[in-house]
Amino acid sequence: MNKILNTLMLSCHKATELIEKKTVFSLSPAEKVQLYLHTRVCDACRNYQKQSELLDVVLEQELKALHEENISEDRNTDDQRIIRLKGKLDTEKFS
Amino acid sequence: MNDQKTDKRKLLDSWIVEYANQLHAWAFRRTGNQIIAEDLVQDTFVAAFHALNSFEGKNPKAWLFSILKHKIMDHFRQKYKMQYVDAGNQQEDFLGQFFDKHQSWNVVQKPGDWSAHEEELLDNEQFRQILFYCMDHLPEQWSVAMKLKYLQEKKGPAICEDLGISQANFWQILHRAKLQLRACIEQNWFAA
Numbered sequence: 464m465n466k467i468l469n470t471l472m473l474s475c476h477k478a479t480e481l482i483e484k485k486t487v488f489s490l491s492p493a494e495k496v497q498l499y500l501h502t503r504v505c506d507a508c509r510n511y512q513k514q515s516e517l518l519d520v521v522l523e524q525e526l527k528a529l530h531e532e533n534i535s536e537d538r539n540t541d542d543q544r545i546i547r548l549k550g551k552l553d554t555e556k557f558s
Numbered sequence: 559m560n561d562q563k564t565d566k567r568k569l570l571d572s573w574i575v576e577y578a579n580q581l582h583a584w585a586f587r588r589t590g591n592q593i594i595a596e597d598l599v600q601d602t603f604v605a606a607f608h609a610l611n612s613f614e615g616k617n618p619k620a621w622l623f624s625i626l627k628h629k630i631m632d633h634f635r636q637k638y639k640m641q642y643v644d645a646g647n648q649q650e651d652f653l654g655q656f657f658d659k660h661q662s663w664n665v666v667q668k669p670g671d672w673s674a675h676e677e678e679l680l681d682n683e684q685f686r687q688i689l690f691y692c693m694d695h696l697p698e699q700w701s702v703a704m705k706l707k708y709l710q711e712k713k714g715p716a717i718c719e720d721l722g723i724s725q726a727n728f729w730q731i732l733h734r735a736k737l738q739l740r741a742c743i744e745q746n747w748f749a750a
Contacts, residue, residue, distance in 0.1 A: 474657070474660065474661030474662060475657060475661060475662045475663045476653065476656075476657045476661035476662075477661065479733060479736075479737065480729070480730065480733045483729055483732045483733040483736055484729040484732075484733075486707070486732070487707060487713070487714030487717075487728065487729055487732065488714045488715065488725055488729060507663045507668040507669050508663075508669075510669040510670065510671055510672070511669040511740070513672070513673070513676075514669060514672055514740055515736055515740065517672075517676055517679065518736065518739065518740065518743075519708075520680075521679065521680065521689065522689070522693075522704070522708055523708045525686060525689065525690075526590070526705070526708050526709060527708070527709070529590075541578075541579050541582075544578065544579075544582060544596060544599075545574055545575060545578050545579075547596070547600075548574050548578055548599065548600060548603060549571060549574060551600045551603070551604065552567065552570060552571075552574075552603060552604065552607060555604050555607055555608075
């Protein structure tokens with residue numbers, strides 16, 4: 464019985480790895496079952512999973528918002544950037 | 559010869575005026591860095607200038623964007639590879655902080671319960687500051703991986719293909735980054 468449990472049960476290291484893998488790739492059916500079983504019995508990994516999902520939401524929102532802000536603030540410097548770009552091409556022309 | 563060059567240059571200047579800002583905004587959204595975005599856009603126009611003879615299409619915007627896309631992926635590939643050696647060497651030690659020899663959580667690193675605070679985190683200014691502080695303290699390769707995950711409008715397999723890395727490599731880096739970020743937040747926010 465213990466042997467069966469051991470092959471079915473993931474370590475916490477493995478379980479948290481699968482939690483992250485799941486956010487960018489799909490899990491195999493076996494991995495899904497393993498992760499489900501592990502998080503049912505392991506409080507720490509269940510907490511980890513909830514927190515990881517929360518951080519994903521916050522990070523995506525914050526990183527995107529940060530960029531929107533910077534982009535709109537950046538409008539003023541657009542003209543200067545165009546001047547720099549043209550200048551860069553000037554040096555290129557003769558090289 | 560000189561006239562030809564001037565014509566090329568005039569054409570490029572008109573493209574700069576028309577497309578540079580869109581290209582810049584796009585590069586910035588993907589790299590999260592104004593200076594890098596500007597460099598990449600410059601590289602794009604320099605490359606376009608030299609390759610102008612091979613441009614036959616009717617759509618300069620699409621052509622410039624496709625050059626920029628390659629420049630961005632080159633940039634990430636370089637950054638990602640550069641940091642890989644270091645991160646690889648620290649691998650064992652790093653995971654050893656979190657997990658014991660049976661790969662279970664070390665007692666001190668066990669994720670605590672945040673559920674009492676979860677709601678308020680979403681728009682708490684102090685929490686945001688800690689989050690960015692913790693993001694800034696990740697090794698560069700790891701934050702590159704995270705930015706790719708959140709800012710690229712691409713799925714994991716496509717990102718890996720672009721970077722020329724294995725999928726396992728990508729999610730293992732994301733795993734380490736998240737372990738460290740989570741721990742950093744718990745230490746600075748919840749334990750305080």
